[in-house]
Amino acid sequence: MNRPLRIAHLYPDLLNLYADKGNILTLQQRMAWRGYAVEIIRVQHTDDAKPGEYDLVLLGGGSDREQELVGRTLRRNVAEWKAAVEDGLPLLAVCGGYQLLGEYYQLPNGTKIPGLELLDLRTEAGSPRLIGNIAIQSEVGIILGFENHGGRTRHRHAPLGTVISGHGNNGEDGQEGVRYKNVIGTYIHGPLLPKNPALADMILQLAMDYAGISGTLRPLDDRMEQAARQAFMERRMELAPAVLQHK
Template sequence: MNRPLCIAHLYPDLLNLYADKGNILTLKRRLEWRGLEAQVTLVTSSEEARPGDYDLVLLGGGSDREQEIVSRTLRRSRDEWKAAVEDGLPLLAVCGGYQLLGEYYQLPDGTKVPGLELLDMVTVAGSPRLIGNVAIESDECGTIVGFENHGGRTTHHHAPLGKVISGHGNNGTDGHEGVRYKNVFGTYIHGPLLPKNPALADFILQTALDYAGIDVKLEPLDDELEKAARTAFQVRRMNLSEVAAQTP
């Protein structure tokens, strides 16, 4: 019998600005619907995260102040995180958590919040904020949809999570959104991300199962509700685009 998949939700008491608990619930439920078990570990700000104990890690979004606190905590074990990522640890980082994967996040006053330096990536605060519905095209998961709301402009030299179809993406200029490096998935898409994007959720889960050595290939689920949510989003996106095009 296969063991449970160990999923760590890092610092939900600080980094849950964009309903990141919904991502954890989606991962857990999609395993349970297939008769598989998930063991979710909530690592609070008073605890030390141990990357070697997990099969999949979620790092959510938070304010600049909360990012600074998490940065100080995680950097104490930066070498462990670097080794784990290079070894293939699956990691989903959303918004503020995504920014923490890079070298630094530069605040509006010029202060640089050090990141984990896991990726060749920097983020600099800009204006105006990049806000609105976003859709991207991913080679691995097709169309990914959601919402973005970030002041940071992120640049990196890795593969993106996808190409922007609608919205702003990493910085509003290069047409890319998020990052894919080994088994790291970084993105500004939230709201939360995974309930509306079952193909991405399953791709991440399969990556984690393979990493954990759990010999299971995920079979498709009946995702009618998820498809309805995506259709509603896409209709709304198209309607808004038509209104914008007709507005003088």
């Protein structure tokens, strides 16, 4: 019998600005529907995270102050994080968590909040904020959500996807998010995974493979989720039928 999949939710007491708890609930429920057990490890801001003990990590978004505090805490064992990422640890980082993956986030006054330097990535504050619904084309089809960020992120890795509608990493290069090994960073929230079950399943399969848990995730009946996605794209984003057929 397989052991539970260990999912770490890092600092939910600080980094839950964009309903990131919804991502955890989605991952947990989609595993339960398939008969797999999940252990959710909630790492509070007073705890030291232990990347070697997790199969999947979620790092959410927060304010600049909270982001700086979390970055300072995580950097205490940054060597462990770098080793785990290079070894294939699946990590989903959203908004502020995404920015922390890089070298720094530069505030409007020029102050730089140091990141973990796990990726070749930098973020600088810009104006105006990039706000609105967003759709990107990715390896799992169209990913939908909402973005609200002042940061302009640039990196030297593959993107999570290309922008169909919205702003993306910086509003200029047509890219959104980052994909490096099993690390996914993105500005898409609201939360991300309930709207994008295919992405949730991709992340879960990566985590199962990393954990050595046998099995391939069987398809679920996602007709309700797909109907909601279709309505969102047609009514809220007004995407053309030619785009919708690639969902």
